[in-house]
Structure formats: structure tokens, C-alpha cells
Amino acid sequence: MSNQLQDYNYHYPEELVAQQPLAQRHASKMMVVPAQGTTIHSAFSQLPKFLKKNDLIIANNTQVIPSRLFVKKNTGGLVEVFLLKKLHNNTWKCLLSPTRGLQEGMQMAIYSRNLALTQDIKIKIESLKHHNFQISFSSQKEENFALQSFGEMPLPPYIKRKGEQINDLIRDKERYQTLFASQPGAIAAPTAGLHFSEQIKQALQQAGIPITPVTLHVGAGTFTPIKCDTIDQHPMHEEYYEIPDQTLEAIQTCRQNQGRIVVIGTTTLRALESYGLTNKKQGWTSLFIRPGFQFKYTDMLLTNFHQPKSSLLVLVSALMGRERILAAYEEAIQRKYRLFSYGDCMLLVKKKNNF
Numbered sequence: 001m002s003n004q005l006q007d008y009n010y011h012y013p014e015e016l017v018a019q020q021p022l023a024q025r026h027a028s029k030m031m032v033v034p035a036q037g038t039t040i041h042s043a044f045s046q047l048p049k050f051l052k053k054n055d056l057i058i059a060n061n062t063q064v065i066p067s068r069l070f071v072k073k074n075t076g077g078l079v080e081v082f083l084l085k086k087l088h089n090n091t092w093k094c095l096l097s098p099t100r101g102l103q104e105g106m107q108m109a110i111y112s113r114n115l116a117l118t119q120d121i122k123i124k125i126e127s128l129k130h131h132n133f134q135i136s137f138s139s140q141k142e143e144n145f146a147l148q149s150f151g152e153m154p155l156p157p158y159i160k161r162k163g164e165q166i167n168d169l170i171r172d173k174e175r176y177q178t179l180f181a182s183q184p185g186a187i188a189a190p191t192a193g194l195h196f197s198e199q200i201k202q203a204l205q206q207a208g209i210p211i212t213p214v215t216l217h218v219g220a221g222t223f224t225p226i227k228c229d230t231i232d233q234h235p236m237h238e239e240y241y242e243i244p245d246q247t248l249e250a251i252q253t254c255r256q257n258q259g260r261i262v263v264i265g266t267t268t269l270r271a272l273e274s275y276g277l278t279n280k281k282q283g284w285t286s287l288f289i290r291p292g293f294q295f296k297y298t299d300m301l302l303t304n305f306h307q308p309k310s311s312l313l314v315l316v317s318a319l320m321g322r323e324r325i326l327a328a329y330e331e332a333i334q335r336k337y338r339l340f341s342y343g344d345c346m347l348l349v350k351k352k353n354n355f
Helices: 044-050 140-150 166-175 191-195 198-206 245-256 266-278 311-320 322-334
Strands: 029-034 040-043 056-060 062-064 068-072 078-088 091-097 107-112 117-129 132-137 183-186 211-216 239-242 261-264 282-285 300-304 345-349
Touching: 029 044, 029 322, 040 044, 044 198, 044 345, 056 245, 056 266, 068 117, 068 140, 091 117, 107 140, 117 140, 132 140, 191 300, 198 211, 211 245, 211 266, 239 266, 261 266, 266 282, 266 300, 266 311, 300 311, 311 322, 311 345
Parallel strands: 029 345, 056 211, 056 261, 062 183, 261 300
Antiparallel strands: 029 040, 068 078, 068 107, 078 091, 091 132, 107 117, 117 132, 211 239, 239 282, 300 345
């Protein structure tokens, strides 16, 4: 069990980073990685065949806020406003880029890249302090309207979008949101859930496999790379989570019937395992799962491929073993699996795989 960051590195061709979602949500490839034995190359549409009655699927129902806005300065230049966290009275902590020429108290009008028009709504710069940029809206009504009408989805930095790609911006509003999304609060998607379509949901229901929710509002820290030479020194970001009573009851029923808990995504896993450590059904978690962690609520994990030297790669290594994961990644790259948020997925099987 290594705690050296360099041991969680791998190399991949840039062309494998998925820039667009597939035409159908459930059309992704799926690599099935059992605890022991040979990996299986399948498709996400075949997920029900790898599960059985009495298994339980748990998915994150957070909803991504369209938190990427653009405003226009009086000089005509555009400034990107990336909303991070709501503070109070329609005030948000944010990222601003570029900051040249900006001053506290300055007001700038919202600009729609979709319509190529400046809107009447303005934001006000409240703070330009280092690591604490803040902006505000004049009212809750204007904030809601700005986000829903002119906000763009906060795609990760490895997905490239240009202002003229209007169809992409419109498509992202639907496709960078999961089928389960119902609780607004995330600024990044729980990407394993992006593969689910109504067709797959119905197939699972017909197979007698229930789906139950947790909430974890994914924050910007999910894209923060580990910068320490040893992973134990990495300061993990905080995210808010909630575990409904219905989910705890479903877990108890699953265990009683000797079913397996099938966790959809690392965000769901962090919420469940945070509850397992604290017995708190809601709160803020900064849990960093690394090798040596004792999993209580994860028998199988559906997850996308993760970036090198990331906390998420460390997490899946803790679940399956570092060598096992890196070998699976190498195999996926050789077979040209699509990587990261809009990419293909893996089904990691920790318990005995009696498919």
C-alpha cells in the first residue's frame, strides 16, 4: 500500500478524453473488474446482467447548478464568473477570469454566449481578496433568472467548449445532468450517474433491483489535483451530504437478503462511507479514502475513469488495489476506452462476483 503520489500516475493519449456525450446515455462501454480473475469488456447497457435480485443500487441525486456565467465590462471585454458556493443575501464565492481591470464595487452586465447578447441583469463585485473572490446579485429573482436562463454548465477543464459551439452549450445543459438529479447544489456532475437512461432504469426495475438516493453536492475540489509527494498530506475538500432514512432502510433490507450494495460513483461512495464512520445522516465530509480504508457500504462500484494523481484514482485503488486498478487502466487505454466525465465506465466488484 503506497502513499507516494508518483505511484498513482499513468499516461494516456489526449485523444481518448471524451469531449462529447454519446448519442445515447447508456451506449458507453463498461469494463467489469472483479476482485480476482480476468476483466470483462462489456457495455453499460448490459449492467442488469451483472446484478441479481436483492442487490441494491444507490445513486447521487444532486443537481448541477449552471454556475458558469459571463459578464461584459464597459470596455467590452468578457469576464468568466464561476460560482463556487452561496454565502448569504445573494452573495457567492466565485472564481473570476481574467481579473485585470476589475475593482470592488464594479457592476457588470450578464452576457449570454448562447444569444450573443448583453442582458439587463448585473452582478456586483463584493471582494477581490486573494482566494476569496465574491460577487452578488441585486435580488433572489435576478439570481435565479441569471442562472437558469444564461448560466452554462460547469464542465471540467479537460472538456473544451468555445463560445460559438452553441449546440454543445445547449446539449450540455441536459447531458451534464443525471437522470436522478433532483436536489440543486453541485458544481460538477456525479459522472457515473450520467450513463443511466430511462431504458436502463426500467430494465433494473423489471429485474427487481431497486434504486435509492443519497445526496452529495459535488464541489470544485473534485478537480483539485494532489500536489503533495505523499498522499497522506493532501488536504481534502469539504462537501455536503445527506443520507435519507429510506436509503438506510433499503440497505438493511439488502443486507438481510444477502444482496450486494451497488454504489453509483465515488460521490455516492464518499457519502455512504462518511455515514459509516460518523453515524451522521447529514453534514459536511472531508473524507479522503486511501489504501487501508475499511469499506462498510460498498460491494460494487460503478465509476468513470479518473485523472492521474487524483484523489479519485487513490479512492478506487483503495477499493481494488493499486496494481489491479493501474493494470485495468492500461488495458482500457489499449482498447481505446473513452476517458473521464463524458467517457466510458468501470464496474468494480469487491465482493465475490457470482454474476
